Amino acid sequence: MIVQWCCKGVGDLPSRTIWGIFASGAGLKCRLWQLNSPLKTTEVVDRLTELHLDLHVNQYGRMEPGGKLVRDVTPFLSLSAGCVTRSTLLRTNVLHRAQRTALGFATNWGRDPGWLFTCYVLVSVNRAVGVQAVAEETRELNHGRRYSPYFTEGEITAKVNVPANQIIGVERWVPTGSGSIRRIGGYLNGRFAPPAALLDERRML
Numbered sequence: 001m002i003v004q005w006c007c008k009g010v011g012d013l014p015s016r017t018i019w020g021i022f023a024s025g026a027g028l029k030c031r032l033w034q035l036n037s038p039l040k041t042t043e044v045v046d047r048l049t050e051l052h053l054d055l056h057v058n059q060y061g062r063m064e065p066g067g068k069l070v071r072d073v074t075p076f077l078s079l080s081a082g083c084v085t086r087s088t089l090l091r092t093n094v095l096h097r098a099q100r101t102a103l104g105f106a107t108n109w110g111r112d113p114g115w116l117f118t119c120y121v122l123v124s125v126n127r128a129v130g131v132q133a134v135a136e137e138t139r140e141l142n143h144g145r146r147y148s149p150y151f152t153e154g155e156i157t158a159k160v161n162v163p164a165n166q167i168i169g170v171e172r173w174v175p176t177g178s179g180s181i182r183r184i185g186g187y188l189n190g191r192f193a194p195p196a197a198l199l200d201e202r203r204m205l
Contacts, residue, residue: 001122003195004135006079006156007098008117009106018115018170022189027164028117032075044160047075048130053157057138058148076136076157079121083139083154096152103173103181110181113174119167120195121158132159165193 008028021027032047033039055064056076064070082098099116106114121135127143128134137143138155171186 001124001134001198003120003198004081004123004137004156005118005120006081007102008077008079008119008162009102009104010115010117011106011108012113013115018187021170022164022167022187022191025164026161027167028077028119028158028162030075030077030158030160031071032073033160035072039160044075044132045130047073048132048159050129052076053129053136053138054146056157057150057155075160077159077162078153079119079135079156079158079162080154081137081139081156083152085152096154098154101153107173107175107181110175110179113172115186116171116173117167118169118171119162121156121162121166122198123156135159164189165191166195168192 026033032043036043052064052074053076055062055070056074056078060071060074062070064073066073080098080101082101083096085094085096086092087094102116103114104110106116108114122133123137124131124134127136129136136157136159138148138157139151139153167189169186169188169192171183173181173183175181
C-alpha cells in the first residue's frame, strides 16, 4: 500500500458548508452519496467495477447504459496527484502539476472563486476496483493501459468518500481580474490524522 497525497478542487461553497465537510466525519463524498442519503451499500458494491470506473473517468457528463447521467450515480471521486507525459519530438518530459489541474476545476479555469482541498488516500500497487478502502491510480499506465484523453489530469480515483480525517485543510482561491487567481485564506482541519502510522515502519520495543 502507498500513501498518496492529492488535491481536490471544488466550486465556490459557503464557509459553513466547508466546515460541514470536516465536522461530518464523512469528508468529501461521491455524487451518488450526495444525491442519495442514506446511501445503499448494495448500489455502491454494484458500481465498483471496471466499467463504471471507465465511465467515471472518460464519460462523466454522458448517459450510462442504464439511462442515468454518469455524474449523478458515480461512486467515485476524482482527485489529482499530477503526472508526467513524454514529448518524443522535443525529447523531454512534461510535468502536469496536481494543484494547477485541481484549481482549474475549482475556479472554472480562473473565472470563479473556488476551494482547493489537500488530502491523502491509500493506493494499491495493483488494481483493486472492487475494494472500497483503496483508491485507483488511474494515471498509472501500468494499471490502466486503455487510452484516456484526460490522462494529463493526473487522476487518482477515490471510492465513495475521502474521510474528513484524511483531509489536512482547504484553501480559498479567487480571480484577480487580470487572468490569474490568488489564495485568500483557508482552514486547517483540527481532526486531521497524519498518515505516519500507515507507513512501513515499526519502532523498537
